[in-house]
Structure formats: C-alpha cells, structure tokens
Amino acid sequence: MRSNGKPTKPAGPPVKKKKRRMSLRKKILISASIAVGFTALATGGIIFVLTTANFNPAKLDQGATSPTIVYDRYGHVAFTISPSGVRRVKLSQIPKMLQDALIATEDIRFYQNHGFDLRSTFRSLVQDILHRGTLQGASTITEQLAKMVYLTDNQSIKYKIQEIILGIEISRYYTKNQILDMYFNTANFNGATPGIENAAQIYFQKNVWQLNLPQCALLAGLPQAPTQYDPFLHPHAAMARRNIVLGQLLKYHFISHATYTKAIHSPLDLAKNPGVVADGVPPQYASYRDYLYEEANKIGIGARALQQGGYKIYTNLSPQLQMAAYQQFNNNAYFPPNMNGNVAQGGAAFLDPKTGGLLAIMGSRPSTYQYEGFDYATQTQRSPGSSIKPLVVYGPAIDTGKYNADSLLYDGPLNIGGYQPQDWESHPTINEHVTMRDALAMSWNIPAVWLLQQIGITTGLTFAERAGLHFQPQDFMHLDVALGDIHPGTNPLQMAEAYSAFDNNGQRIPAHAIERIVNAQGLTVYQAQSVPIQVMKPSTASQIVGLLQNNVVNGIAHLAGVAGRHVAGKTGSVAYLPPGYTYSPGDSDLWFCGFTPNVVGAIWEGFPNTSLQAYIPNWVGGSALPAELFSAIMTQGLAGTPAGSFTTPVNSSSTAPLMTLTGLTGSYSASQQGVSLSWNPLNGPVYYLVFRGGPSDRNLYYNRSIGKVTSPSYVDPIHVIGGHTYQVVAFNALTDHEIAVSPEIEVQITSSSLVGTGNTPPSSGSGTTAPGSGTTTTPSGSGTTTPGSGTTTTPSGSGTTAPGSGTTTTPSGSGTTTSGTGPASTVIPGTSTPAAPPAGALKPPPQGE
Template identity: 40%
Template sequence: MNNSPDPQGKWQAYLSKALAKCRTFKFPAFYKKPKFWRNLAILFLFVLLSGLGAGYYWISTLDVSKLESPLAKPTYIYDQAGNKISQLSSSRIEPVTLEQVPQLTQQAIIATEDKRFYEHQGVDFRSILRALIQDLKTRNFSEGGSTISQQLAKNLFLTSDKTLSRKLKEAGYAIKIEATLSKEEILEAYLNHIYFGEGRWGLQEAARYYFGKNAEELNLEESALLAGILKGPTIYSPLQDKELALQRRNIVLAMMADQGYITAKEAAQATAAPIALRTKPLDNLSGKYAPYVDYVIEEAINRYGFTEDQILTLGLQIHTQMDAKIQQAAETVYKDDQFFPQGQSDQKVQSGIAILDQHTGAIRGLVGYRGESAFRQFNHASQLKRQPGSIIKPLMVYGPALEKGYRPDALLYDGPLDLDGYAPKDWDGQTRGWVTMEEAIQQSWNIPAVWLFEQIGIDTGKAFVQKAGIPLTEKDAHLSLALGGFAEGVSPLEIAQAYTAFANQGLMHTAHAITKITTADGHILAQMQPESVQVTEPAHAYTMTLLLQNVVQQGTAPKAALGSRPVAGKTGSVELPPTQEFAGISKGQKDVWFVGYTPELTAAIWMGYDQTDRDHYLTTSGGSGPAVVFHEVLSSALKDTPIKPFEVPAGYVKDWNIWPEGWDDQDEYDQSKDDDKDKKDKKGKKNKKDPKDKNEFWDLFQDLWS
C-alpha cells in the first residue's frame, strides 16, 4: 500500500480554498458611481481626439503636390507636308483630359475598381474592413479593397510592398488626395497613371497599343477590356491569354449592368462581340528621324530660346522643312558601312551631311552621325568645327575674283611660290607654270589659289566668305585662308548654306529647319522670318556653277556625278598636321569634304575621326568617300524628280572659253606650258585682238611675262 501524498490532490485543495476566499471578497463599488463612467468617457474621448489630432496632423504633412503639377505633354514634330513624324516627351505617359475619355470608359473603370467612388472620402471603410479581416486570416496582407484614390496614392507616392504600414500610409495619402482634388481631377489623374500591362501606362497609351486608336474613340467592349486588365495586367492582357481576357471583359460588362451603367441588352450585345485588337503595326513616333529631330531641338533652343525641358513637356507642335523622302535617303546611306572608310575597332569614321533647298534655305535632310543613336548626341552636320580644305576656294578666292573682273580663262601662276615664308604646294607635288582659273578649280591646284588670293587681297576674300555666312575669327587674317586654314573651322551646314548662293543665282537664304512652333491649340509661339542676302551677282554665281560642273565632269569629283542630271561641286581634303606625331606618314588626311548641288538641292558632306592621331586618320580623299555619299543620297532623294538644267540668268553671255584664244584644243594648251617663245607670243594674241576684253589680271600678266 502506497502511503505517499497525492500532489495533484494537494493543489486542487489549495485552488478550492482560493476560490472560496474570492467569493467572499467584497470589491469596492466604484464602477457603480457616475463619476467613474464620466472619467472613463473623458479619458476615452481624450485618447480618441488625440489620435484623431495626430492622424490629422500626419495627413496634413503628406505632400501630394505632384498631382497638382501638369503632366508632361509630348511635343510633336511635323514635316514639310504637315505629317506627324516624331514625338518628344520626358514622360512615359501621354495624358488625356477627362473630357476626352468616353463616359462608358469612365463607368467601366469605376464599376470594376471602385463602385462607391463618388460616395467615400478616399477610403471605403467597408471594403477596407473586409480586406483587413481576410489579410489577418492569411497573414500576407495581399487582399484588395483599395479605392481609386488609394491606388493612385500607391502608384505615385509609395512602394509596392504588401505590408500593414504601407496600407495605412496609402489610406492617409488617399484622404489627403480627396481633400486636395475634386473627384473628376482624381479620376483623370488615375486614368493617366494606371498601368495597363505590356509596358503601357495611362489610358491613351493603352488605347493606342491595344486598339490603334485614341482614348476618346474607345467603345463599350474596348472600355470593358481595358478595365478588366487592371485587376491583373500580366494575367488579363489579351496579348498573353485572349480567352482569359475575354472572360474578364465579360465580367466587367456584367458589373456595369448590375450597377446600372448599361442595360442588360447592351451587356449581352457587347458580351457576344469578339475581342478586336490592333492589326496594323504600331506607329511609334518616338525616336523616328532622330538625326533631323536632334537638329530641330538644337535650332529651337539656339534660335528661338526654348529650353530642352519646355520642348519635352509643353506639348509643342513644331513644324519643319524636312522632306521624308530625302531624310530617309540620307539615313539609309548612313546606315550602310560600304559607303564609308573602314574605321578602327575603337573609333568609327564619323560623318555629317546637310541637304538644303537653295531656293528657300529649307533644310530638307540632315544626318549628324554614324552608328547608334542617342538623344541629342554630338551633331557632325551642325556642331562640327573643322577646317574646310579646298571647298573654301570658290568662296574665299574664285568667287571674289570673278567680282573683281577675273574670268575663267584668266591665267594664274602655278610655279614655285613663297609669300613671306608661306610656300604652298600642289597636292601632286608638281607645278605647271601657268594655268587657267578653270583648270585650277577643276584640278584643285593650291598654288594658283593662294597666288590669286594674294592678288585680290585677303580682306576681299574674307568679306565674300562672311557675306556667305561663314564665321571667321580675328586670327583668320593670313594667306592660308585660301586653302581652308581657319582658326576654328566650319560645319557641313554652314558650307551647304554658303554654296546655296552659287546654286541660286547669288541669293542665299538662311538655312532653317523650323517654320513655326505652336501650342497644341494652334497659338503661334515662334515663326521663321525669311532672311536672305545677295552674296554675288547672278552672272557670277552662274559662271561659278559652270566651273564647278566641270569639277564633276572632268576634275576631282567624277564619283559625285548623277548621270544626265547636272551636278556642280567641289572636293576638299585637309592633310595631317606637320607634327612629330605624324612623322613618317607620307599620305594621310585629317578631314575630307564634298559639297555639291543640282538645280534642286545643295548638300555638304564631311568625313573624319572624332579624335585624329597616328592610329586614326584617313587615306581617302574628298573625291572618293564624300563624293560617293553625295551620289548615293542624291540619287535616291531625287529619284522620279524630272531632270532640268541650271537656270541661266537673264541676259547672261558666256564671253569666255575654257582655253584662251589662240589654241585649237587642250592638247595644244598643255604643250604651251614650256618656255618656248612662240607659245609666249600666242598667249598675247587674246589681248591684242580685243582690248575691251581685258581684265585686271591681263595687265599684270603682260608685265610679269615681259
């Protein structure tokens, strides 16, 4: 027999005694006193008011000013025909006003996302309570219940984490939004900021992406489909699962009918309709014609005073002179490496082309770089500053010489020359004694150009060039200007503009891309004011055209020829500087150029490296690379354009021959370059025949020859 005590029984005895004492204990009856309940009520009210005050203060500190700032509106660029060619924006959203959104679209969104939208003040406590209970049960706080205002707050001000604290913040922001904006403003902001899947933010982007139309054109079925996507953009996108998207769309239609937005008949008809998505390729204007658009931005900033931010956010309408056919021709050639010298692995041979209509100054096409496009990258067509080489000769030397009375058949010195230490050489290292101006231009001889430049005077040449819009500096006051030895240099756009004077009978119009800039509703903010200058007389301009045609037909630029279409042009090359870095390199170029024109268009092309050094230089010439690009671009740009000759000025008389009188043909002229006395006598026949034909050069020539 076990006589040990029972522990369990012992504790039960103790518990029984304790309960018995509690039954007999008399608690104070303070809770029965009115004072207790009054104090408790005051405490509760104090805590409640303190909580409300703290909540009110916290909500008041929340910043929702972002909603009151206008959304960035895209700027559109138009070509010369008024076609929309490009879109610029700093935002992924293209905003619409609530007035642009169909009523059925608004109702589909409200029926699906927040049916009590017009009744609550930012937080629907019934929905929140339901969602909170479910969250507590699952412990993952993933249940919905957010109002439109809360969703807007989450998209703009909060992270996407699913926590209780984030939901409390969301509610606070929603209340602040409701206190700040009207219901209409909230709904408009929501429609512009909500995500519709497939990378599309905002109703306008979604309407265009899925249906190829603007938001204001949406019908009932389309509105219901977009509203259905919002519950799960990656799940209900019709591009991911069309059948699931259809089911979701029909649920939305049923909800709209239940809430009285549409009739049962309308819901049935819409439910029976299949999903009809966009069938045509999306016309994405962003990034289109980027080289030209980059220059348009540059011109809007530099000429009209706009800022980049204004261009990207104000919804401007910028009308330009771009010809889509010409621009496309240039971009196509610039994407084809076969037309450019092969570069190095670390550097591509760069290039820029500017194409103008010489009759108006309109920039019809422009490409400022090769390779991948980046927003507002360096533009080699407009921002480049490089020495122009021999393409400057017609502007700096021969154009002014024609004005001084020199004629294409005038003889120019081409022998050893040293002018105060400046001793130019011809590119072939040879001299010919005397050549005509026509031959000097045709073969791009250097010595005759410098010799003639010295004869007409440096200031005369500079004045002509500056009149043609070429900028010079105080340092540009030397004879090497005749060969393009500028302190700073020029751009293809500046050279193309200057040559339009020759192409347009001496009249140069200011090059421009923009015709006008307006607001979205058509109010004109800026407009191009036509500017022009008569650089030279029509007769001199046409004479230069004939001389430059000969460069293409028989001189240094045969690769620029366009078949039977007349072309005038000039090549240019800039040799490597005579520094130690390039010692031992016998033939190399830093820059190569070609500028040419037809009766319709003028174009200038530059090629070179961004950084020229011993491992990065050109071995081509202006008559090969740039001339070939000219040929390819203009051939395509002018395809189907009727061929016509250059316009001859009224009353123009060609009173000169390519070869001076007294020679039967070029061969006899070439033989005359020795010091044979008989040939010297023949060279004097022209002067003796008609004294009235003399120009300033002939007097000097007779003295020199004697």
Template identity: 30%
Template sequence: MAVYRIPRPSLYVCIDVMAAPAGSFCPACGGKLKPDSRYCSGCGRAVVPAGGFPWRFRPWMVAPAVFLAVLLIVLPGFLYVWAGLPSTSNLSTARLPLSTRIYDRTGTILLAEIHQGSERRHIVRLNQVAPAMRQATVAVEDRTFYQHGGLNLLRTGQAGLEDLLHLRFNQGGSTITQQLVKNVYLSGDRSVLRKLDEAILAVEIEHQYSKAQILEAYLNRVFYGNRSYGVEAAAQTYFGKPASQLSLAEASFLAGLPQAPTELDPFTNPNGAKLRQRVVLAAMVKAHDISSAQAKSIAAQPLALQKPSTADDVKAPGFVHWVAAQLEKTYGPDLLENGGLTVVTSLDWNLQSIAERQVRAKVMALQGQHVTDGALVAIDPKTGAVLAMVGSAGANVPGGEYNMAVIPRQPGSAFKMFTYTAAIESGKFTMGSWVLDAPLHIQLSDGSSYTPNNYDGSYHGWQPLPHALGNSYNIPAVKVEMGTGIDRVVDVARRMGVETLNQPVTAYQPSLTLGGYEVPLIDMAAGASTLAAQGTYRHPQGILKIVAQNGATLYRFDPGKGRPALTPQVSFIMSDMLSNDNNRALAFGRNSDLVIPGHHVAAKTGTTNDFRDNLTVGFTPNLAVAVWVGNADHTPMQHVSGIVGAAPIFHGFMTEALNPQPDSWYSVPDGLHVVNMNGYTAYLLPGTEQVSQTQQPPPPSCDEDCSGGNGGSSEGRHKKHG
C-alpha cells in the same frame, strides 16, 4: 415646486422659476418658507440659485437646437475645408506639364517628343478622340457618368462598406469626375478628409463644367502606362496613330489600361491587357454601346502593337537636337519641356531616310581605312529650308553623340568655292584667265614663309582657271587668293553663309583657301545654296511653324526674298565651272562620283592634311548638299580623300533624291560676254575682257612642253587638296 439636492451641497436646481410653494422648508437651515417667497427669511439663502435653468424643456425646441448647432459648428467647419481647397477655374491646364512634339514638314511624321523627365503628355479636344474611345472609357470607368452630379452615392457607399469591413481604403467607387479631381488637385493619400475634399471638388466641377469638358480633361490626364499620359500619347505609344483614328478594338484595349497600367503593360503582360479588354467590352455591351456579337468578334481580334520605344527614341536626332536648341534659346527650357508646343519642321522625311542610309552604308564600307563617321546637310536653295541633316553615321559609332553637321571642321579644298567666287566678283580674274602652277613661296608678316604644295606633289604648268578649280590644284588657288585679296575672300565667304570666320581679316593666312580654318558643314551647305539660288543667301532654316498648346500660332516661317550676296552673273560663272566634268578630268577622271547621270550638278571636293577630314559640296537649282567623312576624335583616315570618302555619299544621295525629277539648269543671265579662250567657252563679266587677255599663257617654245602639262618640277609634298 420640488427642489432636489445635487451631490455638491451648496448647489440647488429648480426646474421652474417660481416662488416657493406653501409648506416648503429651506433646504439649508430647515426653516419654513413663506409662500411665494424666493428667499429664506431665516438664513437669507435663495431658494432657486442664480444658475438654475430659466426655462422648461419643450419638444419643439429640438429642431431649432440642431439647426443652431449646424450653423455654429458644422457650417464653419465645412467652410474652413472648402476655403482650403484649390481653385477649379483652370481644369484644362492645372498642374499639367505637356510634351513638345516635333514633326517633319508634312506635320504627320513625329520626329521626337521633348518633355521634362520621361513623361509624354498631349492635349487634344474631345472631338479629336475617336467616339469608341469615349464610349469605352465611360462604360468601364463610370457607367452613370451622364446622370450623376459628380458623386455616385450608391457606388461610393458600396466601396466604403468594403473598405470598412476590411479596415482599409483601397476600393474604387470613384466617378470619372472624382478621378479627375484626384489627378488634378489632390494628393494620393486615402484619408477620410481627402475623400471629403474629393467629394466637394467633384460636385463643384460638375456645376462649373459640362460633361464634355470633364471627359476631355480626364482623357487628357489619365495614365496609360509606358510614360504615356493622356489618350493621345497612349494612342501614339501603342499604335503609332492619333487618338482620332483609334478603332473600336484599339479603343477598348486602351480604355482598360488605366485601372493598373503597370500590371497590365501590353508589352510585358499582353495576356493580362487582353483579358482586361474583355471586361471593357462587356461593360460596353451592358451600356448598349455595342452588341454581344461585336464584343465577341473584337475580343478575338489580335492587335498589332507598335514596337516599344525608349526615352531617347528620336528620328533624325542630329536635326531634332539642332531644332530643340533653337526653341530653347527663343522660348526657354520650361516652355520647351512643359509647354505642349507643336513644331512643324522643314525636314523632308524621304530625303532624310536616303541621307541616313547612304551615310551609314558608305561609312561602314570604309571602316577598313579607319573611317568611323559621316554627316550630311541638304538645303532647299529657294527657301533655305534644311531638308535633311545627318549628324553622324549612328548612335553607336565613336563620337556618335556629336552632331558633326554643325561642329566646325576644316573643309579642305572645298573652301576654294569661296576663293574663286571672290576672284570672279573682284574682276581681277575671269573664267578666261590662266594661272601658272609652279613652285610658290610667300613671305608672311611675321617673317616666316609659306610654301603650298599640290596634292600629287607635282606642278602642272599653265592652267585655265576652270581647270585649276576643277582639278583642285593648291598652288593656283593660293595665287588666285593672293591676287584677289584675303580680305575679299573672307568677305565673300561671310556673305555666302560662313559664320565662323569672325576674326579680323588680318588674322587669316594664305592657307585659308586650302581649308586651313574650321567651318561647320551646314555653313558649307549654305554657301553652295547661295550659288544655287543665283547669289541669294538664305539662312538655313529648320522650323516652319510653331503652335502653342491653346492653338495660337507663335511662329510661321516666311522665306521672303533672302539677302543678295552675289550677282546672278557671278553665281552662274561659278556654277558653270563647278559643273563641267572636263574641268576635273585630269585629277579625278571622267564620270567620277561627282557626276550624276541625267542631271546637271555642280560639285567640289575637299581633303585636309593627314586625311583628317574630307568633304564634297554640290548643288542643283533645287538642292544644295554638303557631305563630311572622318573621325569625330580627329584621328586621320588612311588615304581617304574627298573623292573616295565623301563623294560616294554625295553621289548616292543626289542620285536617289534627283531620280524622280527632270534635269534643270540655269539659263545664261543677261550681261555676260561669251568668248572662246584657247579652246573652251568662257563667260566674262562686263569690263573684264582686257583682264582675260592679259592673263593668258605665253606661246610655247620648241624646248618647252607645248601641251602645258607638267610644266615644273615634280617635287613637293601633299598638303591640302580636294
């Protein structure tokens, strides 16, 4: 056997492990080796070192050697990479913050989207995407989508060759599945390892999900520009419609945007977006989705894009923010901003539009009298649903960022609605009672005195209770309040919906009845709604239904029976007194803005000291409304009372809102006694006839004003009035 010397002198290699052949010599000492001997007899060295190769190379050993290398090196490396990849078990929702959408009561008018940051995202099922949109997307993004298993090797190879030639990684070539993997699971870097990750996950997704599921997930995630993620958000952003209603022209237009959504922004680069649409149409022709004639016709069609919106583009902002605050309180900010809730509210968009127009127009008309803001709340008395809510006269008015519909302000004489309700309920006063309007001084518990004055600074002698209420005389109102008991007035106001009177009843002074304590406008509307519902209180409700992203209903509004707050008899008496125009004629004249032609409407005004706030509150059996006018910074208006400021808004809104409806009013409930009291009809609760008889004016004498008009001094200053 031949033995070869290797550069290292002590190392000898034998190609075959055999004994030394005859005539061989020891390479170390030169001694002759014995045949078949493995060791030199002269020096004792081994002829074949222990490190020699114990086998002879054979060609058939190549395949097992390669397999062994793969098994021991490549496969563990692949498994290491695969083990570090994210799970694909949650393809539909992984890393996907979804916008919450708030709609009107019909579920068709989108009022607002609430989302984290500025992104809009919506999830829809594939069958809720127009077929043309699906076809256009597949045609332009991945023509072999339905044939490959996640990778298009030919397309990827072509793109890879381009990258190699240009020494960069920026070519396309990715399938829809690969693009989905990038959007859902991977970072945006373009390294070779990331490409490997992408390929592995794409194949895994193809084995785990159907083509329909993959296309649905892709369409729900891809970016279309202008903060719109997913085809549903894009359809709403650019065309103001759901993805299910996209036309072929609109679908081919949108399908081209994901390639370069910023560069092809339709609002800033309409020509570029239109040229890209031609590419999409050509791809659809090549895929046999449409004919060449169709493509040519569609390319020539102009598209009417929706006006670009801003991040704060919200319809009915005061109402939306009020609803959003409730959602956040119940479900937390994370679910509100990222959970993809669908919220159907109680808002009637027609009534909301009327309310916004009326508030804005009337406030602008009063700018010369330093009026900058206004608010309105409308409630359905039968359910408590808030049908309209205007928080301000506009975003650009001073204080326009505040929702004056829910911020407490002094209601002025509009609060007398609660005082007279408590008086009637208590049985201490009746509709047939008379009250003397004359100077009044009340000693308070702290030793001070309280002296109310009428708005006009005059005294009006004996007044029947309906006239004292209708003309909004302050002194009679305080007398009625004190005769009834402030504690009773507070209790009735709370039962009717005023939630801000939460101090101990002993903390309230006689100025309560003149609106001396702040009450939110929505609570005033709730009080009117309680009277309108014949004594049943229903908490103002802004949400009808909440649906989770997976379609589960989280909440559904049930109006129920409400909470009995008053008897129908008490409510009817108040409704009758507040709706009779004769009762307010002396102070406001006949046919004022509190009268709605063709309709029976109850109404009460209110104005605070120094004209800082004024209100009008009113109702029919089907609609309760409260209106506020003033300035958010509490600066006074210039001689603007409730009949001048808030009443015109009330009149305009009620006239339009009630116009298509027939007139309706209440029938007299059982149990009331109808009597004639000094020339007018009065409704009395059972057992109160004697009270009415004892609260009549004395017979006029020859030296008195027999008309019962100005029965006292005209001195005094205006304090509060409605």
C-alpha cells in the same frame, strides 16, 4: 577667407564690427518693395480663385499628355515628340544622398515650409523689384514642380504669385515624399527627356540607385540649367556645379569634411558614350529631332514643352531625303575604315537653296548615334580644305569683275614671304599659267594662293563672311586660308548654307528647320522670317555654278555625279602631318560640298580626334568618299522629283563658242632634240598653250601646259620612250579667253629615234626632275630644269634629265629654271614682285585636293 568651402574665423581676438548705416534712399526702396510685395500677395487672393479653379492634382501624377506633332515640308505628319521615354522610379529607389543633394541645393527648408518659403520669397522680392519687376530664384521644390506642370517659364510677379499659390495647393494634397517623387520623375536633368532615371542612364549608363555621391551631386545640380551644365558638352562647368552642390551638402552637415574633400577631387566618371533614351521619334529622324530641339530652344520653347506641350511644328523636313541620308550613312563603303578601334564619323546637312529650309541632316553615323551626343553636322569645327576655294578665292575674284572662268592664273613655283604652297599631286610644276576653270577642276593649290594674293585676303574673307562663315583675326594674316586653314573651323551646316548662295543667284537665306509653331490653343506663336542676304552679284553666282558643274562633269569631283541631274560641287581634304613626320601618311578631314538646282548639301568625314591611331590613310581614296556618298544620297533622296537645270551651261564663258584649232602635227626631231609640233595659225592677237600628257595619259585638258608661244610651233625637249599625247589651246591675247582647241594627237618616241642624239632615255617620268634642295647653276639653253639634290652643275647639251644622285649633267638649252633654295619672293611673269604678307603667311598649308 574660406577653406574647403567652410568659413574660417580669423586668428586673434574678435574684432568689433562697425554698424553700416543704410542710406535713406535704400530704406525707402526696400520699404516700398516690401509694401509692393504685400500688395502683390494680397492681389494673389483674387488670382487664387482663378488659379485653383484649374488646379488638377491628377496632372501631377501623369504630367501633360499632349505630344508635339511635327509636320514635314508637305504638311504631312512626320513624327510626334512625347515623353514616352520617361522611366519612372519610386522615391525609395532614389539614393538618400541624391535627395539630400537636391534639398541642400534647391530648398533647404523643404520639410518645414508649406509649398513656399516666405523668408526666401521676400528676400528675392526686395532684390528683384529693384530690377524692374522680374522675380527670379527663391522657388521651392514644390513651386518648381508647379511651374513644370502648370505654368510657362515666366518671371513676372503675376506668375510668381500663381506659382506660390499652386505650391500651397500641392502641399495640401500631397506629402513631402510624394512631392519629391513627382519632382524627380518630372524635372529635366538632361535638357531633353524628363526624369532622374533617364539622366542616370544617359550620363552614367547606370540605374539611379547605383549612383555614388559625386554622381548624385552632379545630377542634383542640373535642373536649373541642364544644357549649360551638361557634362558631355561642358565638363568644366558641370564639375564646378557639382562641387557647389557638394559644398551645400557640407554646409548643411549632410556629409563630413573628409567625404567632401574626397568627392570634389573625384573625376566626373561619365559613361564612355551617352546612353540612348527614346522620346517616340523614329531613328531615321533622330538627327533632325536633335536640331529641332536646338532651334526650338533658341525660339524659347524648351525640351519638356516640346514633349508635352501639344504644339504643332511645321518644318522643312524632306522625309525621302532624310531617309536616304540615314540609310546611306549606314553604308560603311562610303566611310574610311575603322582604325585601332576608332570609328570614323560623319556629318551632313541638306538645304533648299531658295528658302534656307533644312531638308535633311545627319549628326553622326547611325551605328554610333547617341541621344544628345555630339552633332558632327552642327557642332564640329574642322578645316574645310579645298572646298573653301570657291568661297574665299574664286567667287570673290570673279565678283571683282577682273577675272572670269577663262582667266589665266599663275601656276609656277611660288615663294611669298617664305610661304611656298605645294600641290596635292606629284605632277611637277613646269608650266606657268592655267585657266581658272582648270585650276578649280583639278583643285590645284598654287593658282588659288596666287589669286588670293592678287585680290587681297580681306576681299576673300569678307566675301566668305557674307556667305555665313566665321573667321578669327589671325585668318586675315596668312594666305593659306585659300586652302582651308581657318579658325576655329566650320561644319557641314555652315558650308551648305554658304554654298546655297551660288545656287540662289548670289543670295543666302539662313538655314532653319522650323517654319511655323502653333500652340495647343491653336495660336501661331512663331513664324520664320527668311530675310535674304546678298553675298555676291548674280553674274558671279552664275559663273561659279558653271565652274563647279564643270568640276563634276570633267574634274576630280566626277564621282558626285547623279544620272539625269545637273550637279555642281567641290571636294576638299586636309592632309594629316603627325609631329616629327616629314610626310603625310593620310588625311584628317574629307569634304564634299555641292548642289543640284533644288538641293544644296555638305558632307564631312573624319575621326573625332585625329592621331596616329585614328587618321584616314592615303590609300582610302581621299575626298572621293564623301563625293560618292553625296551621289548616293541625291540619287535615292531625289528619285521621282523634277530634275531641274542650271541656267549656266558647263564651261560657259563670255566669249563665242570655241573653234577647232586645225593642223596639229608632231614628230620626234633628232636635229631639234625633242618633239616638234606645228599647227595652223589663227588671225589676230593670239597666244597658244601647249599641253602634254604622259604615257597612256589621255586627260590632257586638265594637265598643266608645258609651254606658251605666240607662233604656231613648239619643240618639246622630251626623250622618254613611249607614246605622248598633245593638245594646243588658243587664247585671245587681249581678253585671255579661250577661242580654239585642237584635237589630241599622239607622238611615239622609240629607242631608234633616239639613236645618235646623245640622249640616254630615262626609264620613266615625264622628263623633268622633281624639286629638291640645294644650289642649282643654269647656263643658257632650251628646256626646263628643276632642282636636283646636292650641288648640280649644268654642262652643255639640250633637253631635260630625270633626277639622279651626285653630279647631274644636263644638256644646254634656254628656258626656265626653278630654284631649290630661293629668294624670299618669286617674280611672276607679267607681274611685279609680290609683297610678302605678314609672318602668319609662313605657315605650311595642311590642305589637299
């Protein structure tokens, strides 16, 4: 039983403990271990001569002086990594309680031993030999110093003996205070730049002599695992480690119980933002350097070794593209405005799609960059919004062989088990079919959700997993993953890598910064092994490239275009719905993921913690911001380089070039109560989709169709005064491929043309009512009626009225009626009633364009 970290004796008379007899096997093992230990130490006498021959006491004062040289993708020196940022302090400037904390935690017999602790070494030797020859722990402060300066992080018995001998040598040359001084100025307390003063500046923005007891205890606990206990990244682990150190101080009577109790209940008290400590790297390369540290650490080369080990690291860095990203990220015009003192952040990653090489990366905006701070390119986990559609919906659908860019997708009212996806814009859903090309170009949600249901959630997410994204089991239970509602989320580096498969004939090569590492002796100690992963068929990748290029040429991603270059990509945004709100005042996340023939990139923008005090207002322009930022970075970063080209032309399909549908005419017909259209028919099995734009709306091709007919005529029941543009697209009824497109025409509706028709023209709108709630009754007639609010009765007449209040009279007609409060599922024309997915499908999608 323990109380406040101190052993407590049980009440009552002492209980005589029975001696536990040690098994014969255990005795033999321990005896053998000790024998091996003595033999090993004896062997150390031989190693002693070899080791001490290279012992250089001066090296302890200055540390290794060979910086690491980092080369760019062209073999030129980009920057060097050195310990130039180390701020040395004297032992007299380091608080006594910090010295005590280190000794209590790392080496309680520091002032008594001679560089190594015989008792601890043999205890560790007995335990570790039983674990097949590795020797862990039991290093004194002096031995740790020897390992930092002279040895690699090797746990073999040979290296342990060298460590012990070097520790003895150091103790012969230096006093205990000198050894502590060198340790505090050499050890890594923050995982990157050595030295206790740097750690104090990074975590508390204080000089080391200004630290209090809890802060001293926190730093004293870091050298064993500075990344694992980093208080910015892992605050709970850091606090637990700090409290262990405080417990050691109490155990060895450095502090009182009252002081201990007060200290363990104190907060971490970190600086609001990490302090900045340089290591000789120019600011434009800071984010690349941060990722380099992370990748090298995974390879097995720590931060100190990078700074002082004399390595040559050959990377995929593109200096021009990195500089462009750095400078454009510094342009406030490409980011949401600050809100209530909160600064909008951003992250971006750019890869070579053919190799997976990391060309450039931005972990934050330059004005807010913090050394070892949070990296929004690699560490954030955010919903990708509609930028996920090519990976979860359209790519997988095409890969099945059942769909292509010209396939017609359902685009009417949809209710699947109670899940009713809505679109990001206010255009009413009055048509029922749209091509995949149009649906993706305008980022409409309903076709995406419908298509995912057709191919199956598992098919969609399995495809995206091959592309490198990660999902949780609950993601396989609801359809709004089609709109980016995934767990735990994703980041720009993952999205750039996933999109690279489209730009590389369906193959993904894992992203990496480092190609090769050569040590100070000239030996190659690491060589990247780029193994491609086949994500999709090459033909699928080709079609997606055409679709995404069409997005930039003709769709809502047009701001991402780069003059003189082929660009393909997809926007994404996530609507922010505050608790208690029935509408979204803005967005939480903005994305653009795109590529040229030679570079693929992904950009995220948003606030670190979205709230009513920090969100992106609707008036900002949504995902246009990262799209424009992508364009600016590509324009600057690729200037003077070959443009290249996609092998798939825009709007490509498996059919012959589109013909012109001729003879389209139209006029308002009082007798037919609407605009009467007609055109010259085509031979063969065909059907026609009719498109209409509102007053002054000329972008017809990306508006939804208002009707589908098989005969060469159509009556549009519209009574809105003004000019209306029309276009008709013909499709092969057997393949659903486009075969002909008509020129646009404009039809004027005037007040005089409505005289005598019995119609009262709406003041504005497209002639349809916006969806509402309530019960709608509909007799036969022509035209389309959408729900109003309240109870709506529909008498005879023709056409469609704008929404009103109370009782709405609508002329009779025959057509399609959508319901305000409908059944649990919707029958899609030409299909059976879709089965409702599990309850997870009922979640409302937060995603937008």
